Amino acid sequence: MCIQTELQRFQTEFNQTLVQTFSQLPNDIAPKLHQAMEYSVSNGGKRLRPFLLQIMAKVLAIDPKLIQPAAVALECIHSYSLVHDDLPAMDDDDLRRGKPTCHIQFDEAHAILAGDALQTLAFELLINADVQTDIKLSWVKILAQASGYQGMCGGQSLDLEAENKSVGLESLANIHSLKTGALLKAAVSMGCAAQRNLSDEQKQKFERFAELIGLAFQIQDDILDVTATTDALGKPQGSDQKSNKSTYPSLLGLTGAVHKAEQVFQSALEQIEDLPYNTQPLMDFAQFIIKRQH
Template sequence: MTTDPLFGRWTARIDQHLHGILPDPDTAPQGLHQAMRYAVLGNGKRMRPLLVHASGALFGADPARLDAPASAVELIHAYSLVHDDLPAMDDDALRRGRPTTHVAFDEATAILAGDALQALAFALLAQAPMPPALAVECLRVLAGAAGAAGMCGGQALDIDATGRRQALPDLERMHALKTGALIHAAIRMGALCGGAGADDLARLDGFAGALGLAFQVRDDILDIEASSEQLGKTAGKDAAQDKSTFPALLGLEGAKARLEALAIDMHHALAPFGPRAEALSALADLAIRRSH
């Protein structure tokens, strides 16, 4: 299987589905609907919905069954970025190479857009064309990953830790929630849609844990080595806000070594699946080699 054309087809399918499920920007309330589309349809990497498709493909899932969970996880991710960029949070003006949603619209509209995207994600899963028990399980997985035991909890820990040095285990736990939980949910939802069993899900949990951490280590490295133009967001923001990062705790070369060790962990976790896991393996490589 050649992964690049496959990823291109999946990305086109994801974007088409997102275009279709987002509200019409010409219907009232236009400002809210326009902000929702602005937040989602920018130049995102679509890593999380791609993981849904790759994990589902590993078990032969019908692509039509993967559309709802793939879009739902991207909507949650997009909402989280809108809220993370707000003045009360990270206070950033640049995202995906253009003004953040609260800058392009206004702060109140951005808050409402994030709220509406989160609600739309769960509505999408609730009415997805899949057996009701599977839909409920996908709802449970995504809700858990998005809430206080996942992404929101990780963001709260991040805020609490700003301005003080964290121990490495605390930093890893924070990012396992803030970044890793949604990646784990994407992989698990795709596998569930393909009928994966308990042993396979456990193997994928190990892969997802390593990938979520690797994704953040790479982000921290890029925050040092890449420009704002390359990243599409403000470079050097972590250092400016005195946040603990993997390079700050391990040194830049130590962070790169940690990234390579995580790459080995990911490939070991996928090894029992053989060539069937080629797409997941390629996404893992993409995540740790990316330049933005």
């Protein structure tokens, strides 16, 4: 399949799903907060995490409608993390996806509240999902671990601590595996949780694939922060350098970082090449990760 075409089609459909989700959420309780939440989720975005979950559903022959609540929950968590990441106390960014960040468009207090509310909405969606209880509980556990202390939040903390410091490659990979890789892995793990026929070994290979493409994704992000324009990125170019963060280009040089991304990509493919499923869509997704330009 043409991954770019599939992604564009998915984005259109998924954006409609997000509109429907927020239309069902009462907007007369706290109208400004509702607006800030919807603004943060609907102002663009590649939708890679829910897209990866849909790919897993295709690979594992799962009804796409079954995993829809999990897909929206993933995007809510991702969007909340970006809202908080952009705050003055963290990365202090004015642009996100080419538009004013939430705290610029609204105010800092409502940006904090919007992130909080998106996080709790994610788990409300999972609890209300029309799936069997064991799947629902697995989803809640996977997403909680991936987004909290043991995952994304832990990675964000380490990332903040690494500002104005030189960290080694191992520490940098750990930061990225938590901050960025955890939610990508969660997308794969939530797909695996909805398919009971998977063996433990097969599940581990899918999850290792996800860990590696999560790392490849962040390496490519580091590369694009150096090579892409602000218009292409939808956020300020060179923001990593401004924050004096260690990145793969700063540690390995630009050529070395590109080579590292290719190595990680190949390792990811090796994890799934022998599985008894049509894993080509996952391989196409991995290829897209390291070839994207924004």
